[in-house]
Amino acid sequence: MKRLYVIEDLCNGCRLCQTFCSSLAEGVFSAEGRIRVLKPSGEAQDIPILDCDGRCLRPLFDAQTPTCVSVCPTGALLYEEAAAAAERRLLLAEARRRHSLFKVVAPWKWPFAWQGMPPQKGETP
Amino acid sequence: MRTRAAAEQTILRVNLSNGTMRREPLPAEWTRQYLGARGMHSRLLFNEIPPHADPLGEENILYFGAGPLDGLPVGNGRMSVACKSPRGTVAEGSFGGFFGPEMRRAGVDYIALHGKADRPVYLYICDEHAELRDASHLWGLTTDQTDDALRRELPDADVQLRYIGPAGENGVHASVILGNRNNSGGRAGCGEVMGSKKLKAIAVRGTGGIGVADYPAFVQAYQTYRQRLDLATSRDAWTPVWSTYGAPVLARLFAEQGNLMTRNAQQMHWESDKAVRISAEAYLDRYVTKAKACFSCPWPACQKLHTIPDGEYAGWQGGNYWAGQPVVFGSLLDIDDLDFVLALSILCNRYGLDIFHVGFTLAWAMECYEKGILTRADTDGLELTFGCRDRQGLLELVRKIALRQGFGALLALGCSRAARQVGKGSERFCLAVKDQELEAIAQRSFYMVALGVAVSEVGPDHTRWYPPYPCNPNLLPPEELAALGIHLDLKKAFEGRNPEEKGKLLRWFSISRAVVESLPGCVFLVRDTLGLDMRPWWQMFRAATGMEVDYFEFLKAGERVINLERAFNVREGFRRADDHPPYRMANEDVPVFGFRRLSPDIFDPMLDEYYDAMGWSLTTSIPRAQTLQALGLADVAAALQACGVEVEA
The missing domain is CATH 1.10.569.10 (Aldehyde Ferredoxin Oxidoreductase Protein, subunit A, domain 2)
Incomplete structure (x- = not known):
């Protein structure tokens, strides 16, 4: 069964998920989403907290994808089967070993080919 | 939860001299004419700051303002801060972060800070509640220490802050206001003015929501906007x-x-x-x-x-x-x-x-x-x-x-x-113009930058127009560009070292940026065609506010803003002679590359073309009466004349 997963260290704290989620019931944008991004220490941390099984009230942009996942810019939110979510995690870990770009964005959000790039310095091919 | 309409715009007036406060709605018609944020500030500055007021005195007013799209998922948290600059011009800057949406949720779209406090204070707003609190313990702290101290003092993790550091307190030229630790704004002297008012910080927390007039239309317009900016679909x-x-x-x-x-x-x-x-x-x-x-x-x-x-x-x-x-x-x-x-x-x-x-x-x-x-x-x-x-x-x-x-x-x-x-x-x-330091972009190889830096009402500031990497006009067919009101020889306009068409190009870019900053939206988010084809912004504005406004009428708001800012400067005595490149750029060629200096034979025709395109006097740079009339700013022409400024017909 598909459910929502969060990759916390990809979250940039923009709160698009929370803002859109809050609007789905009545068209009012606020901070009252079923997903919330906590910022307990000002700007140093962004912690997304879910209170939702992923059956979206109103998938605005794609019928199969919850609104929060559609609007997430970094790829920090996933709506997947458990095995597929695990694969995404491994892909991210591998991408991060290869390029520092993936500190800030998920490889599945990056539009250009990145796999098969030449090995990094000190890495044996 | 308290819900407000996106079109609603309220100002909180705080008199720092005697501690009184009141909230009042702004005229609904102003939302149509000036949109919000920078646009609304241009009107407030012109109306409320008396001519030749002492920038560091009681008469200067410091404004913080959000706009109709703030708090919605397109406002990008942008907000504007404005006052009269200690250098005499308009001072206006834009912030990112989370402060703007929080103001909207607290039911305050603008904060006007009048007068001067006699001891350090900070302003705390939580929904309907607003109070001035003692800030003697914060005075002298650096911005990161202030952020920490206020977060300890105010119980809610979501409270949003704007503060100045020791530079603003000590009246250092071009000190800025910061927030969210690393977002700064108002380099034309807003930090200095905030320091002169002995206001260390503003803290705001709001729990309300913002309703849009037509939700499906808003979501549809958002989708177009998002497509142009998304990594996978942007054509930029x-x-x-x-x-x-x-x-x-x-x-x-x-x-x-x-x-x-x-x-x-x-x-x-x-x-x-x-x-x-x-x-x-x-x-x-x-x-x-x-x-x-x-x-x-x-x-x-x-x-x-x-x-x-x-x-x-x-x-x-x-x-x-x-x-x-x-x-x-x-x-x-x-x-x-x-x-x-x-x-x-x-x-x-x-x-x-x-x-x-x-x-x-x-x-x-x-x-x-x-x-x-x-x-x-x-x-x-x-x-x-x-x-x-x-x-x-x-x-x-x-x-x-x-x-x-x-x-x-x-x-x-x-x-x-x-x-x-x-x-x-x-x-x-x-390297300065109007006593304000340049910004980071070359002038002798990008003539539009040279012109933009020289004419900018707030002093050199690349967010007033597009730095040398604007939207690509080739993404739109020529007939569509013409239908959008852009009549330019694109080849000449986009040649870095060709003075032709630069005035007209700068006019378009200044207007489109003024519109984006007034909604407000982020001036970085004008990639793809969003800076040329403003229709997605227009559609979002209409859907959010429910105001029926024609596309070209919507763009006129940007033109009004620039004219009001220019009129403010004119009233303070700034004229054509103040719009010039720095000495080095005007008198020295670029070594090695041999790019020519911006001598009068290159620079003056560009300036003429810009003033002409804007409908301003070529000799003085004062907006002409007919230009102001056409924009519905006849009162501005009258106000200028009342101050002894000669406004040409």
């Missing part, structure tokens, strides 16, 4: 680069093209190995710990948090590396150590200093030192050469600027006023 090569690496990629590109100001712009090229050492790639590899974003930004990592991992500044934390730092602390000072560049930038943020002021003023002082105009006796013993070897000494000097001590007190004046004080020909290497 800058989108993926800027949204991850960020704007500092430019320094490396410019270094070899004769476009990078080096050693106080004595040269316009830099050794490429130096440029590589301070590049965006080096930054991302070594320092970045986390992606950050302003409220509801569609881009993954325009901002970042960074930590210097080891070395002399090990553990220093900060955020954001824009196109500015690699120039003002890198090539301009000939420093190619990214640790040190970031340390300087972190220090500026902590003290509430503007990086452009500090960078250009230091570069000016270094050139004076190398040419013997300033000596060790003037610099408190610091060997102030380009590529400064005495790093500790330079950091100490930045601190002294913020505290106005020793040699720092001279540099705290900004390079124009410092040059006037020092004399001996040092005015020739002061």
Whole structure:
């Protein structure tokens, strides 16, 4: 069964998920989403907290994808089967070993080919 | 939960002199005419600040303002801060972060700060509640200490803050206001004015919601906007680069093209190995710990948090590396150590200093030192050469600027006023217009930049028009461009060193940016065609506010804003003679590349074309009566005439 997963260290704290989620019931944008991004220490941390099984009230942009996942810019939110979510995690870990770009964005959000790039310095091919 | 309509705009007026406050709605018609944020501020500034008011006196008013799209997922948390600049012009700047939406949720769209407090205070707003609180314990703290102290004092983690550092308190030229630790704004002197009012900080918390008039239409317009900005679907090569690496990629590109100001712009090229050492790639590899974003930004990592991992500044934390730092602390000072560049930038943020002021003023002082105009006796013993070897000494000097001590007190004046004080020909290497330091983009190779910098009402500021990488007009067929009201010879307009069509191009860009900043939206998020084809912005504005407004009427708001800002400056005595490039750009050719100086035969026709396109007098730059009339600003013409300004028909 598909459910929502969060990759916390990809979250940039923009709160698009929370803002859109809050609007789905009545068209009012606020901070009252079923997903919330906590910022307990000002700007140093962004912690997304879910209170939702992923059956979206109103998938605005794609019928199969919850609104929060559609609007997430970094790829920090996933709506997947458990095995597929695990694969995404491994892909991210591998991408991060290869390029520092993936500190800030998920490889599945990056539009250009990145796999098969030449090995990094000190890495044996 | 309390819900407000997106079109509603309320102002909270705070009199700091006697502590009284009142909330009042702004005229509904103003939302149509000026949209909000920067636009609304242009009207408020013109109406409410008396002519020739003392910028640091009781009559000056400091405004903080959100706009109709703030709090919605397109406002990007942008907000505007405005006042009369201590240099006499309009001072207006834009912030990112989360403060704007929080103001909207608290039911306050604008805050006007009148008068002056007699002791340090901060303003706390929580929904309907607002109070002035004592800030004596915060006075003198750096911005990061202020952020920590206020977060301890105010119970809610979501409270949003704006504050000044010691630079603003001490009245340093071009000090800025900060918030969310690393977002700053108002470099035309807003920090200085906030300090003069003894207002250390504003804290706001709101729990309401914002309703849009037509939700399905809003979501549909959002989808178009999002498609143009999404990494996968944007038709703009800058989108993926800027949204991850960020704007500092430019320094490396410019270094070899004769476009990078080096050693106080004595040269316009830099050794490429130096440029590589301070590049965006080096930054991302070594320092970045986390992606950050302003409220509801569609881009993954325009901002970042960074930590210097080891070395002399090990553990220093900060955020954001824009196109500015690699120039003002890198090539301009000939420093190619990214640790040190970031340390300087972190220090500026902590003290509430503007990086452009500090960078250009230091570069000016270094050139004076190398040419013997300033000596060790003037610099408190610091060997102030380009590529400064005495790093500790330079950091100490930045601190002294913020505290106005020793040699720092001279540099705290900004390079124009410092040059006037020092004399001996040092005015020739002061890179400033209207007493405000330049920003990071070359002028002798990008004529539109030269023109934009010269005419900008707030002094040099690249967010007033498009830096040399605007939207690509080839994405739209010529007939569609014409239908959107853009009539330009594109080939000529986009040639960097061709003076033709620059005035018309700048007019379009200034208007489109004024519209975006008034909605408000982010001026970075105009990639793809969003700066040329403003229809997605227009559709979102209509759907959110429910106002029926014609596309061209909507664009007129931008033109009104620029005319009002120009009228404010005109009333303060600024004329055509104040719109000029800095001495060096107008009198020296670019070495090696041979790009010509901006002599009058190049510059004056561009200026004429711009004034003509704007409908302003060619001799004085004063908006003509018929221009103001057509924009519905007849009262502005009358107000100017009442002050003895001759307005041409």
